[in-house]
Amino acid sequence: MVEKVVTVKNRAGIHARPAGMIVTLANKFESQIFIEKENDKINAKSIMGLITLGVLCNTPIKISANGTDEQQAVDALALLIDNRFEE
Amino acid sequence: MPRSFTVLDLLDLDLKDHNALQLVCLAGRKGLTRTITQPDINRPGLALSGFFEDFNARRIQLFGNGETSYLKQLSQKDHWEDIEKFFSQQIPCCIFSNGYRPEEKFLQITEKYGCPVLASDLNSSDFTVRIIRALDDVFAPQKTIHGVFVEVSGLGVLIRGDSGVGKSEAALELIERGHRLVCDDAVDIRCVSGNTLLGKPVNPALGHHLEVRGIGIINVAQLFGVAAIQFQKEIEMVMELELWDPSKEYERLGTKDKTAEILGVKLPLMQIPVKPGRNIAIIIETAVMNHRLKKMGIHSAQEFHENVIQWLESENARNVYLRKTKGVNTQ
Numbered sequence: 563m564v565e566k567v568v569t570v571k572n573r574a575g576i577h578a579r580p581a582g583m584i585v586t587l588a589n590k591f592e593s594q595i596f597i598e599k600e601n602d603k604i605n606a607k608s609i610m611g612l613i614t615l616g617v618l619c620n621t622p623i624k625i626s627a628n629g630t631d632e633q634q635a636v637d638a639l640a641l642l643i644d645n646r647f648e649e
Numbered sequence: 650m651p652r653s654f655t656v657l658d659l660l661d662l663d664l665k666d667h668n669a670l671q672l673v674c675l676a677g678r679k680g681l682t683r684t685i686t687q688p689d690i691n692r693p694g695l696a697l698s699g700f701f702e703d704f705n706a707r708r709i710q711l712f713g714n715g716e717t718s719y720l721k722q723l724s725q726k727d728h729w730e731d732i733e734k735f736f737s738q739q740i741p742c743c744i745f746s747n748g749y750r751p752e753e754k755f756l757q758i759t760e761k762y763g764c765p766v767l768a769s770d771l772n773s774s775d776f777t778v779r780i781i782r783a784l785d786d787v788f789a790p791q792k793t794i795h796g797v798f799v800e801v802s803g804l805g806v807l808i809r810g811d812s813g814v815g816k817s818e819a820a821l822e823l824i825e826r827g828h829r830l831v832c833d834d835a836v837d838i839r840c841v842s843g844n845t846l847l848g849k850p851v852n853p854a855l856g857h858h859l860e861v862r863g864i865g866i867i868n869v870a871q872l873f874g875v876a877a878i879q880f881q882k883e884i885e886m887v888m889e890l891e892l893w894d895p896s897k898e899y900e901r902l903g904t905k906d907k908t909a910e911i912l913g914v915k916l917p918l919m920q921i922p923v924k925p926g927r928n929i930a931i932i933i934e935t936a937v938m939n940h941r942l943k944k945m946g947i948h949s950a951q952e953f954h955e956n957v958i959q960w961l962e963s964e965n966a967r968n969v970y971l972r973k974t975k976g977v978n979t980q
Contacts, residue, residue, distance in 0.1 A: 594811075603793060604795060605795040605834075608834045608835075610855075610859070610860045610866070614834065614835045614855045615835070
């Protein structure tokens with residue numbers, strides 16, 4: 563189990579397009595990946611869950627992964643979020 | 650409870666018809682950010698008369714007929730010390746029922762202490778029932794679960810399983826067959842009165858959308874009409890979809906009942922292996938019907954088992970009898 567807290571920095575937060583990018587990236591890994599905001603924890607491989615999480619700009623979120631490629635998965639997702647989804 | 654629940658949130662609660670609290674704010678707007686920490690109300694009769702022992706200041710204070718009559722008497726005597734003392738405690742808010750509007754002097758005191766004053770046109774007993782029900786819901790243990798929540802033949806079914814196993818597709822086919830979608834992917838689950846799980850979309854504004862691989866996000870309410878959606882439903886059954894694993898044993902008879910536990914509540918669980926060519930929607934539909942039969946006292950698998958035993962026993966008895974009579978004949 564690997565965990566990392568990152569802050570979403572792009573202005574619009576996680577809307578449809580970033581959510582799509584996260585899901586596409588998450589699906590490349592075999593591990594189970596979750597994203598957590600406050601008390602809500604959702605599966606990072608599901609786009610509707612990610613959008614309904616309602617992550618705004620400057621919100622800290624916790625990425626956690628469990629599986630064979632957990633470290634790579636968390637690193638890749640954290641990098642994507644840190645890079646502001648190439649916005 | 651995820652965030653702190655303030656008086657403003659109480660005013661904002663979106664409750665309809667026989668749940669509506671009909672609240673308006675009369676004074677003390679700067680106190681609307683005070684948090685409500687206890688899901689209960691207090692009738693402050695004794696405290697108003699100056700008796701503060703065991704006074705539960707952290708509850709919402711409800712002023713009904715008795716309290717308002719007493720306030721009228723106080724205002725005639727122009728006697729406000731106990732009221733000042735009352736509001737110097739950090740009470741979250743006070744609410745007047747029966748549409749009563751307090752005196753100007755009373756409102757001035759509450760303004761001074763920054764305590765919000767709300768009023769409702771409902772009578773005290775109706776209001777108490779409604780607010781306790783509403784607060785119970787707000788303070789209920791809550792959890793967000795990954796899954797698709799559908800209503801099948803009136804029964805709330807939570808479909809769980811790994812991403813990509815075909816939950817949304819199963820839901821789509823169920824909708825097509827006349828059942829209803831409550832929400833896709835993220836289900837907000839609340840445990841009310843300790844034994845009932847209520848599921849609804851995490852975000853009502855974004856609910857009733859379904860993501861189908863290859864098509865994208867679709868709006869179920871617009872595509873299939875409002876009859877195809879439901880806003881909230883009790884969860885009564887859990888279906889777990891998983892890819893068919895040849896090395897795993899699946900239930901063949903259905904005589905053993907499995908359960909899943911969510912927020913401490915046990916629900917009937919069914920594990921359904923997914924394989925191309927298996928129509929999951931029909932399997933879910935059948936499982937729901939079977940569950941309803943069980944609730945009516947008809948347990949198909951068990952009855953079948955009992956019939957088999959009975960038949961075997963009678964067959965055995967017949968054979969024994971035949972053997973005996975044969976023995977008699979040959980003699």
